[in-house]
Amino acid sequence: MAAGADTAGRPSWAARRRLSAVFWRRGWLRGTFLLLPPLAWFALLYLTALVVLLVSAFWRVDPFTTELVRDWNLDNFKTVFTEPVYRTIAFRTIGIAAAVTITDAIIAVPFAYFMARLASPRTRAALFVLVLLPLWASYLARVYAWRLILAKEGVLNWTLEQLGLPTVGIAYSNWAMWIVFSYVWLPFMILPVYAAMERIPDSYLEASTDLGAKGWRTTRSIVLPLAFPGIVAGSIFTFALTLGDYITPTLVGGASSQFIGNVVYSSVGIANNVPFAAAYAVVPLAVMGVYLLIARRLGAFEAM
Amino acid sequence: METRATRFGLWTWTVLVLLFLYAPIGIIVLYAFNSSNIQSWPIAGFSTTWFSSTWHNEEVREALVLSLKAALVATSIALVLGSAGAFAVSRFRFFGRETISFVFVLPLALPGIITGMALNSYFGFWGWQLSIWTIIVGHATFCVVIVYNNVIARLRRTSPSLVEASMDLGADGWQTFRFVTFPVISTALVSGALLAFALSFDEVIVTTFTAGAQNTLPLWIFGKIRLGQQLPQVNVVVAVIIALTIIPVYFAQRLSRESGILRRR
Numbered sequence: 001m002a003a004g005a006d007t008a009g010r011p012s013w014a015a016r017r018r019l020s021a022v023f024w025r026r027g028w029l030r031g032t033f034l035l036l037p038p039l040a041w042f043a044l045l046y047l048t049a050l051v052v053l054l055v056s057a058f059w060r061v062d063p064f065t066t067e068l069v070r071d072w073n074l075d076n077f078k079t080v081f082t083e084p085v086y087r088t089i090a091f092r093t094i095g096i097a098a099a100v101t102i103t104d105a106i107i108a109v110p111f112a113y114f115m116a117r118l119a120s121p122r123t124r125a126a127l128f129v130l131v132l133l134p135l136w137a138s139y140l141a142r143v144y145a146w147r148l149i150l151a152k153e154g155v156l157n158w159t160l161e162q163l164g165l166p167t168v169g170i171a172y173s174n175w176a177m178w179i180v181f182s183y184v185w186l187p188f189m190i191l192p193v194y195a196a197m198e199r200i201p202d203s204y205l206e207a208s209t210d211l212g213a214k215g216w217r218t219t220r221s222i223v224l225p226l227a228f229p230g231i232v233a234g235s236i237f238t239f240a241l242t243l244g245d246y247i248t249p250t251l252v253g254g255a256s257s258q259f260i261g262n263v264v265y266s267s268v269g270i271a272n273n274v275p276f277a278a279a280y281a282v283v284p285l286a287v288m289g290v291y292l293l294i295a296r297r298l299g300a301f302e303a304m
Numbered sequence: 305m306e307t308r309a310t311r312f313g314l315w316t317w318t319v320l321v322l323l324f325l326y327a328p329i330g331i332i333v334l335y336a337f338n339s340s341n342i343q344s345w346p347i348a349g350f351s352t353t354w355f356s357s358t359w360h361n362e363e364v365r366e367a368l369v370l371s372l373k374a375a376l377v378a379t380s381i382a383l384v385l386g387s388a389g390a391f392a393v394s395r396f397r398f399f400g401r402e403t404i405s406f407v408f409v410l411p412l413a414l415p416g417i418i419t420g421m422a423l424n425s426y427f428g429f430w431g432w433q434l435s436i437w438t439i440i441v442g443h444a445t446f447c448v449v450i451v452y453n454n455v456i457a458r459l460r461r462t463s464p465s466l467v468e469a470s471m472d473l474g475a476d477g478w479q480t481f482r483f484v485t486f487p488v489i490s491t492a493l494v495s496g497a498l499l500a501f502a503l504s505f506d507e508v509i510v511t512t513f514t515a516g517a518q519n520t521l522p523l524w525i526f527g528k529i530r531l532g533q534q535l536p537q538v539n540v541v542v543a544v545i546i547a548l549t550i551i552p553v554y555f556a557q558r559l560s561r562e563s564g565i566l567r568r569r
Contacts, residue, residue: 016476016478017476019477020476020477020478021476028396028398030396031392031395031396031398034388034389034391034392034396035388035389035392035396035398035404037384037385037388038385038386038388038389038392038408038448038452039389039404041385041444041445041448042407042408042445042448045423045426045441045445046410046411046419046422046423046445047407048426049422049423049425049426050410050414050418050422052422052425052426052429053418053421053422053425053426056425107321107324110313110314110317110318111317111318111321113314114314114315114317114318115318118306118311118314118315119318127318127322129554129557130322130325130326131325132553132557133550133553133554134325134326134329136499136502136503136506136549136550136553137329137546137549137550137553138506138522138542138545138546138548138549139506139508140506140508140522140525140526140542140545141329141332141525141542141543141545141546142328142329142332144332144525144529144538144542145328145329145331145332145542146328147529148331148332148335148343148345149328149331151343151344153343153344153345154344154345155331155345158345158346183324183325183328186321186324186325187325190321215306215307215310240413240415241415243415244414244415244416244417244418244509245415245416245509246417246509247508247509247526250530251526251529251530261415261417264417264421265417265512268421268424268425268513269512269513274421274424274425277421278421278425281415281417281418281421284415284418285414285415285418288415
């Protein structure tokens, strides 16, 4: 090709010219040309894989041969909903996801308020980067750090000892999971809440003060309602990410800290029962679907 | 408006939250320099012995090479697919245009176990052996949206008349791309690539489903922590990984102020 272009410079230049004219005049051609590769990738690989997975929830695995048997049945879903173990695990997962979301909202609101309304533009930019960096710093590393902190001989107990307080044994428990999840997803909550607070016009707060509202009244009647879509936007992340996790429960959870993700993971990896795993994975998917619908009504998508 | 006490309270809260965010990261870095192999606080003393022993650990090296390879190839694929998608969506109107960004964000928005499991059984369906290529396919799939968001944000802020002007002045499509479009989006591409690299380099959940017998660095860490083996070396690797994920993100952030994952519109 390159050699041809050198020897016959002019014709190839004209061809290139003609080609580019064709592309320029026919917008749809350029559009298709651009859209085809990413669309093909997602349609052929990802979306098909998802559909196959959801469909396989209605299949079963032969217990003797461990082969996939494609006869349609609802047995997997029946197991998911009737076995008390799976119900307990699902409720634990959803409960901790909710607790983490509330905790993060409580931590994030004053922080975001300071960032949006009190900090100077320089400080604000610095805080923004400071919140963003941990979000991207290795997730695994941050979970592991907490394993070291919460350990019996860890930083937490050492600090408590120095302060003359009794030590605690919360390593490998649901408490540990609650702390670690709240920690790793906190930036996801801060950023949208900050964005929502930044958009509140100063005049609203001035008007509220002029009308005689004290600080708390202004917070409750003006700031929180206007920041609420931001909180909901952040909660989508904190809730969804906790719901689908299995690394944190494995690393810092205890014997009775299994999450939906753990069951799904061992069903695929150890038991090789993809249909059951798929059926159980429908639970977080359905919960998130409902959650997103509610979030949309609360205006979370405009706040992102 | 806020009283003095409120201001002070909020300031204290902000400082405490920052401490909460950064203390664990600082502690993990300190542990990497622990001279003892016992994981207790305070650390016995400073030493860099574990750095050299980690560097000479064959397993770690292989995992590092695999992670770098996978991240580089996945980032390249994401760059091509993501920017092509961004151009198509921002410059053309077509049926289903609004759903494109929804489809792109799915691999990040859905729980990782679902993406991982779906890909795993799909590869199994076609009889593809799990290898570095299946890891790359998984990583590229969730990295596309990062590049896509960066490029589309840039394209929305630049006017299409730039391209028209270039064509009017007699440039062909390639020249226009080379001298007009590419310079406009280049920093967005770099920042998208840095973020995609950081995301891929650190990914565990999808990777556990798409990697065969080989370990990426995060998989190696995860396995060792779970079994409680070679923890001093795990500390070193973890500290290095934090640096390797934070540094690209810092530069990406400087390159484009709109690069945060939450600023995806």
